[in-house]
Amino acid sequence: MSNDNAAIYAEMSQDLVAMTALSDDGDQTKYNSADRLWSKRSGYTADVKPNGVATGLSITPGAANDTVAVSAGTCYLAGVLTSVSADSALSVPRPAVSNYQQLAITVTSAGALAVVEGSEHTAFSETWDADGGSPLIPVGSILLGIVKYSSQTSAVVSASEIKQTSNSYRESYNFPTWAVRAYEVENSALGYAGVDFDAALLACHTGGIPKAVYAEYYTPEFAKLAETTDFVPPETSHSVSSTQIYGKTKGSSSSSLGQGSFTAYFEDGISDAMVTMKNESLFFKFFQDELVTSKYILCQGKLGLTRSFSPEEDPQGSCTISATDEAVEVTA
Template sequence: MDNQLLQYESGQNSFPMSELDNSGDNKTFQSQADQFSGATGFAPVVMPNGMLTGGQISVGTGSNKVKVTASTANLAGVKIVVPASELTVTRASGGTCITASVTINAAGVYEIVAGLSGPARSDIRGAAGGPAFIPVDSIEVGQIELNSTAAAPVKDTEIKQSPGLNREVATSPVYSVDSSNGTVSFVSDLKLIHVGGKPKKVFASYAEPIFADVDLASDYQPSEESFSVSSSQHYGGTVGTTSKSLNGASFKAFLNDGISDPLIKLRGQKIWFRFYPDRYTMNYILEQGILGCSRKFPPGAKVEADFTISPEKSSINVEV
């Protein structure tokens, strides 16, 4: 077909560190980019709010006091250092039990956020005796569960700081980056512990690829998964096993001089490609991989090259 078109990532449009949009499932977060570039210096940097190191809570000096060690944390797309502090926990009034959250606030310092007093302790956010919903720009470091109204030293058993339960950790739950659609997805739903029943915020810096045409290209072959079967005999029959492999993509192109051509300068880079079987329709194949090439300099003819694309995943069919 004469109307086929191959495009390559010729540049990038960079986005500074900013908050990603919750897709609504509290698990997948969308950027403003259709794809994330993987080129050197442009790969995405993801920074979910949460603790990184330190921030250990212990019994303080005197009644109703706790100490918190210095810590590092991701907050609003910045890695911050939080100084150590000693905090006062307010005991229950109108009930015997209260749960207080030790947090890092938006200013980057430790702060107590007290829950409602109640006759019994609760694990339900916002309930009497339970922890409060903390501000959306805060990080929960741990909880203090007090079961009496009389001033007294805090006990070790009243301090709770289990990751994922009452301590927000930047690296938990783990997440993966899908560069093909510009998203970050966590393996499980984020806890809805912030005001308004919201999860922690997720920030990222990234770049979106800018595409240009590959002039005089031909013979594009996308990466594909292939399957093979092997078998072994045993008494009474045969047992078969299936294995899967991924082949690289490839294409050919004529070049100007084989030295100053834009594609030649991108060898070794992890970049995106788009192939349109028909440039006048919207459907295309999307491919990301490390670009390699083998050049030919025939006498009296244009320089030509066989290009390879070494992917981590197979190509994606995009129907628009």
């Protein structure tokens, strides 16, 4: 097939998507945006802010019976860093009928401390929202910790009755940790960009759902690069090495990711738009036929540029694409 209609498109500008909620893909680890690509250009990378504690808000026994002290601190609520005042005597009522009860210490969506009571029972349960289990808290609230009572008798809360391990009894904004997914291609189809957490988020909210995850990001805007040629996508190459051992040769293979490249011709090689984007991490699309927009090669990497200025020809540049992942084919 001829490459007469081939074209290279590059990320040349970015559009801001203000802080917005991502959607759970169903496993409480993968969260998607409504957009296919997130820019990684310097100054335009995603800002991810899951709901959760940022600083302070530790729970300790209160001085008075059936109270806890919560220190001042900050948390992220809907992507906004919110200050929460301390309370040295937050009332945590004991069970009235059965001995065993768990109560959740929370920050509401309005940034106030609140206690959510679980169902009383004759024993503790490790199942959320079960009798004797930890209560589910309202959507939009943040879990600071759980107080576990095993007696109706009024007394000072003990340290052992307070549980606040992150992602077990407490929601911290920065745990579990996550990785940004700037793009995804599955079965040759372009999916949605988002974030992938290292572990499932604690499903402690009404309906058995985890905390909300918010992100502010930029989507790339592409422009055709005029007068380009010889596109080579960043791809994986394989090599074999061998060692002679007694009676035979023992081989091993290794893989390496090569740079992508292309050649560009400039107007002056100084003020051209692409020159201003050198050393930036950008998206690139290569169309073998730009009239067939559903089929292309996609890659993301840092643009390198080596220019040459001939007295007889237009300035030109040997461009490299230093990618962290090999190019992918989008055909669906």
